[in-house]
């Protein structure tokens with residue numbers, strides 16, 4: 001296989017910034033192993049596990065790792081979620097490019113395997129509130145949040161550390177904080193505003209669709225209306 005330049009998306013570059021020098025991390029759902037290859041190429045002391053459930057992406061990951069001569073420092077393992085780190089002393093876990101519900105279920109199913117893990121770097125494409133909620137009842141504390149736009153998509157990155165103690169806002173588990181992200185709410189950058197303007201439009205469309213039903217579900221309407229109100233409050237800096 002010829003070596004194609006491992007060009008990383010801005011999204012994966014941003015995730016990479018949260019891995020320390022000398023990382024020993026697992027990338028769960030590691031199509032092509034782009035992140036492990038990038039990190040291990042630039043840091044000779046880094047090690048990684050590329051975990052993949054599905055055969056196609058697993059084989060792509062194996063080929064990519066072999067093409068870069070990194071099989072001694074990257075283990076490509078086929079398996080479901082965190083099962084691939086069984087008996088491996090990894091210190092950081094990355095789960096990126098999936099929905100928040102799937103990421104939350106991977107963490108929940110594998111929580112017994114997280115004992116020695118120091119950092120979680122999670123990048124949900126949608127529904128990040130499920131992850132914040134899970135973190136709030138776990139041994140991990142949210143320590144950083146990022147939001148960025150790339151190729152028209154808006155991505156959130158949530159970083160959580162074991163035993164972290166930095167900031168009262170981490171204790172703030174209100175529904176609004178879970179929905180918007182406590183740190184993203186403080187910053188409200190351009191990507192954040194764009195995301196929530198889009199969400200507002202989507203929710204308004206859904207409300208009008210529900211209202212057209214023969215027997216509109218009033219509690220659903222109320223919930224969406226409340227969320228629209230919150231979005232408007234946040235976007236108008238109330």
Ligand SMILES: C[S@@+](CC[C@H](N)C(=O)[O-])C[C@H]1O[C@@H](n2cnc3c(N)ncnc32)[C@H](O)[C@@H]1O
Nearest residue numbers: 028029030031051052053054057080081096097
């Ligand atoms: C959209 S890709 C994201 C790839 C990469 N993490 C990224 O952010 O660019 C999601 C990958 O996760 C894999 N996947 C989905 N569910 C998984 C699970 N339970 N365990 C391991 N991998 C999974 C899929 O096969 C797919 O390759």
